Amino acid sequence: MLNRYARAFFGKLFSPLASVLLRLGVSPDIVTIIGTVGVCAAALWFYPRGEFLVGTLVITLFVFSDTLDGVMARRSGRSSLWGAYLDSTLDRVADAAIFGGLVLWYAGDGRNATMAALALACLILGSVVSYSKARAEGLGMTANVGIAERAERLVAVLVATGLAGWFLPQIVLGIVLGLLAVASLVTVIQRMLEVRRQALEPA
Numbered sequence: 585m586l587n588r589y590a591r592a593f594f595g596k597l598f599s600p601l602a603s604v605l606l607r608l609g610v611s612p613d614i615v616t617i618i619g620t621v622g623v624c625a626a627a628l629w630f631y632p633r634g635e636f637l638v639g640t641l642v643i644t645l646f647v648f649s650d651t652l653d654g655v656m657a658r659r660s661g662r663s664s665l666w667g668a669y670l671d672s673t674l675d676r677v678a679d680a681a682i683f684g685g686l687v688l689w690y691a692g693d694g695r696n697a698t699m700a701a702l703a704l705a706c707l708i709l710g711s712v713v714s715y716s717k718a719r720a721e722g723l724g725m726t727a728n729v730g731i732a733e734r735a736e737r738l739v740a741v742l743v744a745t746g747l748a749g750w751f752l753p754q755i756v757l758g759i760v761l762g763l764l765a766v767a768s769l770v771t772v773i774q775r776m777l778e779v780r781r782q783a784l785e786p787a
Contacts (some may be wrong), residue, residue, distance in 0.1 A: 590620075598648070602655040612656040612667060619649025620674040624681040631685025632692065636749025640742050643682065647738065650675065675734065676714060683707035699754070702761035709768035710737055718777040725782045730771030732764065741762055756775060 605615065623646045623708035630639025653671065657663045683703050690700035713730065720727035744752075 595783035598655050599651045599659070602652060602659055605652075606660050609662075610656075612653040612660070612662055613670060614652040615656060616647050616667075616671055616674055619646045619653070620678050621736055622646030622649070623678040626682040627678075627685040628688070631745070634689055634749075636745045638749070639685070640749065644742060644746075646674030647678075647742070650678075672714070672718070676711060679710055679734070679738070680707055681739075683710070686741075686745065694752075699758050699761070702758060702765060705765040706737070706741065706761055706768065709765055709772060710734075711738075713768050713771050713775070716772055716779070719780075720775065720779045723779075723783075725779050727775040727778050729774045729778050731774070732767035732771045737764055737768065 623643050626639055626642035626646065630636070630642065650671070653667075657667050683706050686703035687700050687707065690696040690703060713732065714734065717727040740760055741764060744757045748754055750759040
């Protein structure tokens with residue numbers, strides 16, 4: 585749900601910038617790649633050093649490229665299967681870098697095995713959420729259900745991490761990571777049940 589409203593709002597917001605970049609000859613694929621590299625570099629540089637607020641601000645700037653590239657593709661008429669594939673694949677890389685940066689901090693200087701485990705659980709389960717949908721579609725079915733899609737997970741972890749780096753106690757971030765892990769697990773189960781229902785339907 586958040587994904588739909590956010591896409592509409594930021595689609596209008598980024599339309600002027602998309603037009604400028606297209607006139608300059610920048611392709612949507614380049615924006616996708618630059619955005620992913622930026623997210624990964626920020627997450628793996630700032631988070632393992634415990635610089636959560638700065639890291640989140642920088643990551644957020646690059647995350648917007650995920651909307652900007654789509655606006656550019658639609659305005660230029662370049663929407664394609666390749667673009668959709670590239671975007672989805674690099675989204676997984678960006679997500680892994682964000683949660684991986686938290687794992688590195690809490691498993692290293694943070695010396696907090698519980699927080700590291702929660703961040704790792706979010707990383708793994710988030711990947712399975714995406715895979716369960718992709719695999720269903722590859723088999724000719726759909727899995728468009730679940731309480732924790734990518735947009736919700738990304739907003740939750742970035743807001744909680746940024747505020748934890750500013751003034752919130754670390755326990756709040758731990759609670760958010762725990763809730764995200766549970767929500768991701770529930771989403772995986774929801775998608776599996778949905779695919780099972782479709783698979784067992786009479787032909």
